[in-house]
Amino acid sequence: MRTNNTFINRFFSIVILLLSFVFTGCKDNPKKPIVVTKIDTTKIINDYDTAYVGIPLSDTIMQHNKETFVIYGCAYCHGLYLTPVGEAADLRKSTIVGADVNGNLIGKILRNGIPLTAKSSPMPQYSDLKDEEIKAISAYIHYARDIANKTLSDSMVLKK
Numbered sequence: 001m002r003t004n005n006t007f008i009n010r011f012f013s014i015v016i017l018l019l020s021f022v023f024t025g026c027k028d029n030p031k032k033p034i035v036v037t038k039i040d041t042t043k044i045i046n047d048y049d050t051a052y053v054g055i056p057l058s059d060t061i062m063q064h065n066k067e068t069f070v071i072y073g074c075a076y077c078h079g080l081y082l083t084p085v086g087e088a089a090d091l092r093k094s095t096i097v098g099a100d101v102n103g104n105l106i107g108k109i110l111r112n113g114i115p116l117t118a119k120s121s122p123m124p125q126y127s128d129l130k131d132e133e134i135k136a137i138s139a140y141i142h143y144a145r146d147i148a149n150k151t152l153s154d155s156m157v158l159k160k
């Protein structure tokens with residue numbers, strides 16, 4: 001009797017196991033993990049908005065600086081490569097930028113803005129920028145200015 005019971009128990013557990021395989025195979029298991037085997041780099045480049053952020057720079061720190069410049073809207077008025085749009089000051093020629101070291105003068109302008117000017121879209125105030133953000137933005141302005149004024153020849157040539 002004892003051996004018989006064990007046999008029946010084993011037989012049914014095997015049948016149930018097989019049935020469960022059959023039934024779970026019939027519909028998609030929603031808990032099935034999605035395994036990413038390959039990162040499609042062409043897709044990443046295609047998704048990168050070159051019209052907005054320009055060509056990606058191989059210097060990743062400078063790329064970050066440029067993105068900070070774009071994110072805060074500077075490029076919208078001053079131009080991504082410092083060719084000003086509308087009334088904005090030409091940062092390629094600005095004496096303030098020329099005298100700036102590590103954001104010491106640019107930072108002052110950003111924190112205060114340039115209020116009460118006759119310009120219809122005046123220089124906004126960025127009172128809550130972090131010091132690192134001012135340094136990043138200033139570094140990009142110096143870099144793009146040096147390239148625009150051809151004092152820096154770089155393989156990372158900025159295209160217009």
Ligand code: HEC
Nearest residue numbers: 072073074077087088089094095096114117119121122123
């Ligand atoms: C809404 C347009 C606009 C935006 C956005 C803007 N600016 Fe300006 N900026 C101006 C204008 C206009 C002037 C010139 C103001 C004047 O001369 O009265 C100016 C002046 C400046 C100057 C002073 C240049 C000089 O020599 O007098 C600096 C530096 C500057 N902007 C940097 C920036 C940076 C960096 C950002 C982004 C954080 C930025 N601006 C965002 C419009 C803008």
